[in-house]
Amino acid sequence: MLTILFDGVAYGMLLFILASGLAVTLGLMNFVNLAHGSFAMAGGYVTVVLMQRYGMGFLATLPVAFLVPALIGAALERTLYRPLYDKSHLDQVLFSIGLVFMSVAAVDYFMGSQQQLVHVPSWLRGRFDIGGVGVGRYRSFVIAVCIVITVLLQFALTRTRFGSQLRAAVDDQRVARGLGIEVGTLFTLTFAVGSGLSGLGGALGAEMLGLDPTFPLKFMIYFLIVVTVGGRAGLIGPFLAALLIGVADVAGKYYLPQAGAFIIYALMILVLLVRPQGLFAAAR
Amino acid sequence: MSMARPTASLPAANLPVAGTAAPAATTAAPAPDTTSLAGTLLRRRRAWKPVELLFWGVAILAPLMLPRSMLLMNEIAILGLFALSLDLILGYAGIVSLGHAAFLGVGAYAAGLFALNVSTDPLAGLVAAMLAASVLGLLSSFLVLRGSDLTRLMVTLGVALLVFEAANSWRSLTGGADGLQGITIGPVLGLFDFDLQGRTAYLYSLAVLFLLFLAARRMMGSPFGLSLRALRDNRLRASASGVGVNERLVLVYTLAAAYAGAAGGLLAQTTQFVSLDVLEFHRSADLMLVLIIGGTGWLYGGLVGAVLFELFQDVVSAATPQYWQFWVGLLLVVFVSGGREAVHKAGAALRRRIAALFGGRRA
Numbered sequence: 352m353l354t355i356l357f358d359g360v361a362y363g364m365l366l367f368i369l370a371s372g373l374a375v376t377l378g379l380m381n382f383v384n385l386a387h388g389s390f391a392m393a394g395g396y397v398t399v400v401l402m403q404r405y406g407m408g409f410l411a412t413l414p415v416a417f418l419v420p421a422l423i424g425a426a427l428e429r430t431l432y433r434p435l436y437d438k439s440h441l442d443q444v445l446f447s448i449g450l451v452f453m454s455v456a457a458v459d460y461f462m463g464s465q466q467q468l469v470h471v472p473s474w475l476r477g478r479f480d481i482g483g484v485g486v487g488r489y490r491s492f493v494i495a496v497c498i499v500i501t502v503l504l505q506f507a508l509t510r511t512r513f514g515s516q517l518r519a520a521v522d523d524q525r526v527a528r529g530l531g532i533e534v535g536t537l538f539t540l541t542f543a544v545g546s547g548l549s550g551l552g553g554a555l556g557a558e559m560l561g562l563d564p565t566f567p568l569k570f571m572i573y574f575l576i577v578v579t580v581g582g583r584a585g586l587i588g589p590f591l592a593a594l595l596i597g598v599a600d601v602a603g604k605y606y607l608p609q610a611g612a613f614i615i616y617a618l619m620i621l622v623l624l625v626r627p628q629g630l631f632a633a634a635r
Numbered sequence: 636m637s638m639a640r641p642t643a644s645l646p647a648a649n650l651p652v653a654g655t656a657a658p659a660a661t662t663a664a665p666a667p668d669t670t671s672l673a674g675t676l677l678r679r680r681r682a683w684k685p686v687e688l689l690f691w692g693v694a695i696l697a698p699l700m701l702p703r704s705m706l707l708m709n710e711i712a713i714l715g716l717f718a719l720s721l722d723l724i725l726g727y728a729g730i731v732s733l734g735h736a737a738f739l740g741v742g743a744y745a746a747g748l749f750a751l752n753v754s755t756d757p758l759a760g761l762v763a764a765m766l767a768a769s770v771l772g773l774l775s776s777f778l779v780l781r782g783s784d785l786t787r788l789m790v791t792l793g794v795a796l797l798v799f800e801a802a803n804s805w806r807s808l809t810g811g812a813d814g815l816q817g818i819t820i821g822p823v824l825g826l827f828d829f830d831l832q833g834r835t836a837y838l839y840s841l842a843v844l845f846l847l848f849l850a851a852r853r854m855m856g857s858p859f860g861l862s863l864r865a866l867r868d869n870r871l872r873a874s875a876s877g878v879g880v881n882e883r884l885v886l887v888y889t890l891a892a893a894y895a896g897a898a899g900g901l902l903a904q905t906t907q908f909v910s911l912d913v914l915e916f917h918r919s920a921d922l923m924l925v926l927i928i929g930g931t932g933w934l935y936g937g938l939v940g941a942v943l944f945e946l947f948q949d950v951v952s953a954a955t956p957q958y959w960q961f962w963v964g965l966l967l968v969v970f971v972s973g974g975r976e977a978v979h980k981a982g983a984a985l986r987r988r989i990a991a992l993f994g995g996r997r998a
Contacts, residue, residue, distance in 0.1 A: 383785060431972055440784040441731050442971045445927060448920045449967025456961030568916060572792060579789045613800050620778065620793045627782030 354486070355605050356598060361490035363597020364497035365559060367590050369552035369570070370577040371504060372545020377575075378583035379521045380538065382436060383443040386450035387549055387574050388567030390420040394550020395557040395566065396458060399467045409471050416554035417547040424546025428539050436538075451567045459564040469557040493555055500548065505586055517541055576619045582629025592630060681856040690935065694841055698834055705833035711945045712840040713901045718925045718937025719844075719851060720894030725923075726931035727855060728887045729867030730779055733788050733919055734795030737775075738892040740914035741798060742768040742899025747815040747909040748808070755821035757904050761843065764900025765893040771798070772892020776885040792919075799914040814910030818903065829905070836905035843901060844938075847894055852934055854890075863887055864932075917960070924967055927975070 373387045394416040401412040427450075435443055471489055478487045508514040520527040520534045528534050553562070560570070573596065581592030596615060603614040622630060697708055717739055724730040745767035749760040771794075778790045802809045809815065822828045827835045854860055866873035866880050874880045903909045912918075921944070929940025947966070952959040970978075 377785070383788065431968065434972065438971075440788070441725070441923075444731065444733065444788065445923055445967050446971040448923070449964040449971070452920075452960045452964030453968065454964075456958045456964065460958055460961070572796060575789055575792075579785060609804055613797065613804075616793045616797045616800065620790055620797070623782065623786050623790055623793075624778060627786045 355602055357486055358490060359598030359601035360594060361487070361494050361597070362559065362601055363594035364494050364501075365552060365556045366573060366577055366597055367593035368497050368500055369549055369556065370574040370589060370593060371500075371586065372542075372547075372549045373574050374578050374581070374583075374586055374589040375517075375541055375545050377578050378581075378585075378589065379517075380436070380541075381583075382432070383440050383447065384432075385444060385447040385571055385575070386454070386567065387545075388570050389451055389454035390424055390546040390549040391553030391556070391570070392454065392458060392562070392564075392566040393420045393423060393553070394547075395469075395553035395562040396462060396467070397550065398554040398557060399462075399469060399562065402469065409469070409475075413551060413554055417551045420550030420553075421543040421547030425539055425543035428542040432542065433535070433538075451571070454567060455564050462564070464564055467557065467562040469554075469562070471558055489558060493559070496555065500551075501586075501590060504548075508586060513537075513540075573615075576615065578629075580619055580622050580629055582631040584629075584631060588629060588631030677856060677858070677861075681853070687935075690938075691845065694845075698837060702832065702834075705837045707945060707949060709833050709837040709840050709905055711941050712837060712844050713898050713905070714922075714925060714945060715938040715941035716840075716844045716847060716901065717895055717898035718922060718929070718941050719848060719934060720891045720898060720937075721922055721926050722931060722934065722937045723851065723855075723891040723894065724888055725926065726933070726936065727860065727863045727867065728884060730884070730888065731784050731787055732779075732791040733916075733923075734791035734793070735891075735895055735922055736914050736916070736918035737791075737795040737798040738768040738772060738895035739899040739902070739918060740802065741771050742896030743903040743909045743913045744802065744809060744815070744899075745896065746900035746903040747818050750818045750820055750904065751815065755819055756825075757820050757823050757839065760820070760904060761897060761900045764903070765896045768896020768899065769889050769893035772889040772896075773885065776888035776892075779888060780881055780884055792916075795914065795916070795919060799911065802911060802914055809909075809911075812911060814908060814912075815903075816908065818907045818909070820904045820907060829907075833905070840901045840905060843897060847897060848934065848938075851894070855934060859883070921963065924963060924970075927967075927970060930979070 369391050370387070372390070373384060376382050376384050376387070397416045397419045398409070398412040401407045401415060402409060431446070435446055475489045475492050480486070508517070516527070516532045517537055519530070520532055520537050524534055553566070556562075560566075576596060577589050577593045580596070581589035596618075599618060600612070600615050603610060603612075607614070694712075698705060701708070717735075720738070721732065721735050724732060742764035746760045746764040749763040753763075754760070775791075775794045778794065779787045782790075803811060805811075820829055823835060823839050827839070829835045829839075855863070862873065862878045863883060865876075866878055866883060870880055899913060902913065925940040925944045926937050927940070928943050929936035929938065947962075948959065951962045955962075
């Protein structure tokens with residue numbers, strides 16, 4: 352029972368890291384980016400390639416798994432995403448689905464369609480007992496990393512100059528520009544960090560979630576659920592939503608395996624029916 | 636039979652608009668003019684243009700010209716009907732949906748199960764497919780009334796995923812991953828047997844498409860259709876001028892679901908096979924591309940898009956069968972990032988040139 356709760360929390364934490372970039376681009380900047388999972392997949396594959404072809408250690412690949420998607424994200428934001436910020440949601444959806452399809456086919460072409468295995472170092476394998484509760488070493492590692500990142504993110508968004516500039520730019524671009532805030536650079540940077548975090552999540556999650564070319568499609572709905580159910584006011588809502596979904600999904604798969612992902616989808620529709628703006632939306 | 640149901644809803648939809656026009660007639664002096672002007676405009680909109688007749692003429696004569704690609708043409712007709720259905724809600728009512736495959740799939744399964752368990756008559760099966768899909772459409776329509784575009788995207792996607800999961804786990808009914816096999820379909824109207832080349836299949840699908848298209852054309856050219864556009868463009872203003880927003884959205888969503896169900900029914904009957912593939916996400920995504928290629932908000936958009944998309948798919952998937960989704964994706968990205976304006980500009984220029992050509996000859 353407690354093990355399930357623990358696994359659920361680890362899963363939820365991972366989901367939050369994966370979706371945190373989306374919480375900013377979709378939640379705050381109001382850009383429907385269905386291709387967010389593609390950056391996560393990029394991070395996962397960076398780790399796989401570095402470990403399998405260049406023999407690097409798992410931990411050493413993680414910074415690269417952050418950097419590469421971040422750079423790709425920055426480049427795409429500058430060229431393709433930016434003109435779409437003030438287009439309709441339909442256009443944004445079409446565009447980002449297009450990116451998903453392209454990334455799925457491209458990874459399939461270069462890496463093959465098989466499931467990729469990531470071998471975590473031996474000190475992260477296995478599990479240990481705390482008061483009779485089996486706790487996976489890797490999962491506790493993931494939780495620890497995610498807590499650190501979450502705290503850093505929340506701090507950066509609420510306490511730093513960068514964070515307040517970003518919030519200002521999101522609230523009212525024109526006024527922010529008028530005050531001398533470089534909105535364009537700010538958005539590029541934010542997008543890059545979001546993509547990088549997603550890549551890091553993909554690398555960390557390759558062992559738990561699996562990694563194959565259909566990753567962006569399989570998990571797209573989960574990221575979107577985290578953000579829409581969590582509400583679009585900040586990071587706390589998506590964080591709680593991610594934990595909720597993680598626990599509900601793991602528990603559902605354990606107790607009612609025949610229901611599959613039914614519980615999650617039904618839960619999402621129910622929440623959106625009662626509160627279309629998400630669970631933790633700011634009152635406006 | 637399939638036509639009677641949608642058109643029957645028309646008079647009811649007519650009333651509120653007529654009601655809003657009437658008070659104006661009593662107060663303002665030139666009121667009769669405004670109502671007759673609206674009537675003339677509607678009638679002019681409804682008049683058949685020569686290009687439309689040409690389009691359907693070519694569609695009917697196509698089997699004579701290309702007897703070998705009947706199966707492809709059948710697919711085009713079905714995809715065209717499916718895209719027409721999405722156009723009703725996206726192009727006319729402005730509801731963004733990422734889960735339209737749910738209705739296609741429910742229609743396909745309903746038609747398949749009907750043929751297996753009840754009767755092999757195709758028309759009765761088609762009605763069953765439309766009914767089943769419209770029940771789901773009616774139930775889920777209440778979910779898309781509230782919230783923003785994003786909420787609607789999520790809810791439609793969620794409904795489609797739920798239906799997929801249901802079909803996947805309810806093995807005793809749907810056959811799970813194996814799908815419904817061994818479907819046999821009787822002759823259409825008791826006269827025309829389905830043949831291997833797909834001649835009957837194509838003409839049957841085309842006939843259904845044409846009848847449903849006629850109904851849609853009539854409805855979208857009616858005050859009901861105009862009121863849909865009004866609420867798409869400005870929901871607040873539409874409701875302020877007396878358009879009942881929610882009833883209309885429920886009605887058009889259910890109607891679109893029935894259309895998609897008919898497309899699914901045709902798919903099941905003409906391929907005699909139903910699998911989970913009809914409910915896959917890529918169906919909904921591809922459908923958006925189809926409609927965007929042809930253009931939203933006019934009824935031929937879906938049909939033109941279906942022709943272009945299927946030809947594109949035929950060529951590209953013959954070249955790279957495994958990676959053809961890449962090219963679909965590229966097309967989407969290019970289209971949104973400026974390609975669409977270029978295409979539409981070229982289309983408009985072409986139309987002007989043709990018009991000038993004909994005008995010149997007549998003069």
